[in-house]
Amino acid sequence: MAELRGALIGCGFFAVNQMHGWRDIDGASIVAICDRDPERLRIVGDQFGIARRYSDAAEMFAGETLDFVDIATTVGSHRPLVEMAAANRVPVICQKPFAPTLADAKAMVKACAEAGVPLMVHENFRWQSPIQAVRAVLDSGEIGKPFFGRISFRSGYDVFSGQPYLATGKRFIIEDLGIHIVDIARFLLGDVSSLTARTMRVNPNIAGEDVATMLMDHESGVTSVVDCSYATKLAAEPFPETLIEIDGSEGTIRLAQGYQLTVTGKGGTRIGDVSPPLLSWASRPWHNIQESVVAIQKHWVDCLTRAKEPATSGADNLKTFALVEAAYAGAASRQPVRIEDLL
Numbered sequence: 491m492a493e494l495r496g497a498l499i500g501c502g503f504f505a506v507n508q509m510h511g512w513r514d515i516d517g518a519s520i521v522a523i524c525d526r527d528p529e530r531l532r533i534v535g536d537q538f539g540i541a542r543r544y545s546d547a548a549e550m551f552a553g554e555t556l557d558f559v560d561i562a563t564t565v566g567s568h569r570p571l572v573e574m575a576a577a578n579r580v581p582v583i584c585q586k587p588f589a590p591t592l593a594d595a596k597a598m599v600k601a602c603a604e605a606g607v608p609l610m611v612h613e614n615f616r617w618q619s620p621i622q623a624v625r626a627v628l629d630s631g632e633i634g635k636p637f638f639g640r641i642s643f644r645s646g647y648d649v650f651s652g653q654p655y656l657a658t659g660k661r662f663i664i665e666d667l668g669i670h671i672v673d674i675a676r677f678l679l680g681d682v683s684s685l686t687a688r689t690m691r692v693n694p695n696i697a698g699e700d701v702a703t704m705l706m707d708h709e710s711g712v713t714s715v716v717d718c719s720y721a722t723k724l725a726a727e728p729f730p731e732t733l734i735e736i737d738g739s740e741g742t743i744r745l746a747q748g749y750q751l752t753v754t755g756k757g758g759t760r761i762g763d764v765s766p767p768l769l770s771w772a773s774r775p776w777h778n779i780q781e782s783v784v785a786i787q788k789h790w791v792d793c794l795t796r797a798k799e800p801a802t803s804g805a806d807n808l809k810t811f812a813l814v815e816a817a818y819a820g821a822a823s824r825q826p827v828r829i830e831d832l833l
């Protein structure tokens with residue numbers, strides 16, 4: 491079968507990982523790139539040997555025959571670019587956060603549905619191999635029926651030097667990082683019916699919140715706590731590890747720092763190392779995230795070739811995005827928020 495012909499829009503900090511991923515996987519390759527910054531276009535074009543370069547996305551859609559487009563720009567441009575892909579009938583992957591607001595996200599899902607265009611949000615954290623390992627234990631039934639979860643991301647890592655825009659937005663940790671962590675909670679424990687949130691800004695040099703704590707009721711009856719911080723200075727920096735505790739009727743799962751997975755079930759306790767592989771182009775500590783980029787891109791190729799809906803389709807991502815909106819609304823009102831009222 492012929493390789494899928496893809497194009498990438500946005501050649502910034504994170505797109506380099508996506509370009510490595512596309513180079514590594516079978517079944518698809520990037521034939522054109524676009525960035526309105528000529529320097530970023532040159533750097534990425536030269537590094538990955540892409541000759542077809544555009545400074546304007548509309549010109550690229552007009553000039554190329556594409557099987558898909560991969561949008562790796564920051565959130566402000568996601569809606570116009572996704573709608574442009576839909577208008578050109580080109581299947582589309584869009585980086586998280588999918589949109590500035592849930593209303594925008596709903597409009598983007600509608601535009602793609604009406605155009606009959608597949609849409610996947612690049613929500614990659616659930617594809618990290620340690621998270622997949624936790625899901626496999628849950629699916630095996632070893633710990634019985636889950637009743638409690640804690641999904642935790644606490645760090646003092648300087649994310650602002652690589653991504654300076656993170657320091658300037660009114661919204662920070664929930665929109666940028668918490669969105670991954672609530673998505674992991676949904677992936678492991680199911681959809682959420684209500685959410686209570688508290689937020690805080692500890693770092694005085696940024697505009698948004700850098701600490702968020704969320705209490706969630708899942709439709710399955712599970713209660714979970716999702717806690718995120720970029721103001722937590724630890725002896726050993728865990729970035730970018732998500733730590734997990736799940737209690738079930740027959741046992742427990744603990745994913746601890748250093749990618750150590752402890753499972754206690756009817757048969758006793760076992761401890762394993764679920765460290766992600768260090769891909770040839772990856773670098774610590776980002777290798778966990780980098781590996782998940784390859785996994786989600788493989789999933790996209792598989793879904794596109796078999797006409798299947800991706801796990802993190804636009805429609806699915808509305809349920810994750812609603813948790814972000816609920817967290818900001820609930821932190822402001824200090825009241826629980828019902829998720830069905832947002833969807």
Ligand code: NAD
Binds near residue numbers: 504587
């Ligand atoms: P960046 O600012 O480094 O890069 C964005 C690039 O897009 C820039 O080069 C900019 O010139 C270009 N651009 C913006 N609007 C454009 C337009 N309309 N047409 C063409 N080019 C345009 O940002 P980044 O840190 O690479 O982040 C990009 C996205 O990736 C964000 O949504 C961010 O949240 C996400 N991200 C995801 C992960 C993850 O693990 N999934 C990690 C980091 C960043």
Ligand code: 89V
Binds near residue numbers: 649653666667730779
């Ligand atoms: O994954 C992300 O979206 C990144 C980071 C890990 C720094 O939060 O922005």
